[in-house]
Amino acid sequence: MSEKSSTEGLQPPRTLDGQLCFALYSANLAMGKVYRQLLAKLDLTYPQYLVMLVLWERDGVTVSELGDRLFLDSATLTPLLKRLQAAGLVARNRSTSDERQVIVTLTDEGRALQAKAADVPVDLFCAMSCDIETLGSLKQQLEMLRGNLADSTK
The missing domain is CATH 1.20.5 (Single alpha-helices involved in coiled-coils or other helix-helix interfaces)
Structure with a gap:
């Protein structure tokens, strides 16, 4: 935590509308609504879209690299990747150099989706x-x- 001396005498807001976290939360909900509408035509959820954005930047990343980039743990990421694989957008394969690593790559369909998402x-x-x-x-x-x-x- 930062130094307490910089917050001495500060009276944090006690109302809902005074909370920064609520402003962030409600803005996130509003943005999520817009993204749902925009991504419906691509048949993607927002987290799936984020994965695709990473792969469109650099194809062939490990699951752990994806997790680090998206601030997601593997328990959240693995089911998401399975759904993208079932949709034919990505492939998941064990690394030949390190079998513990799973490499995620775009399929032709996944690459083609980039133009549709432009x-x-x-x-x-x-x-x-x-x-x-x-x-x-x-x-x-x-x-x-x-x-x-x-x-x-x-």
């Missing part, structure tokens, strides 16, 4: 109705907050 970020940007500078600043602040919170639990 408008998702643009459509989301339009739904947010904010200028690019505001969104960039907000993203940077949230990443800093995420890092600070992660550091506080070490």
Whole structure:
């Protein structure tokens, strides 16, 4: 945790609307609604979309690399990957150099889905109705907050 002296005398808000966590939670719910609509045409859930984004950036990553990148543990990631594999979008194979590792690769269908998903970020940007500078600043602040919170639990 950060130094207590910097928070001395601070009176944290005690109402629901005064809570930062509620603002984050409710914004996440609203964003999830928009993503559900946008991803329905791709037949993807939001977590599946995130996996596909990682694989479209770099195909052939290990399950542990995916988990690290998405902040997900293997118990959450494995069923998600099984569903993507059943949908024909990814393949999972044991590494030839280290049998303990599972490598996730895109199928031809998974690669083709990238073109179909190309408008998702643009459509989301339009739904947010904010200028690019505001969104960039907000993203940077949230990443800093995420890092600070992660550091506080070490």
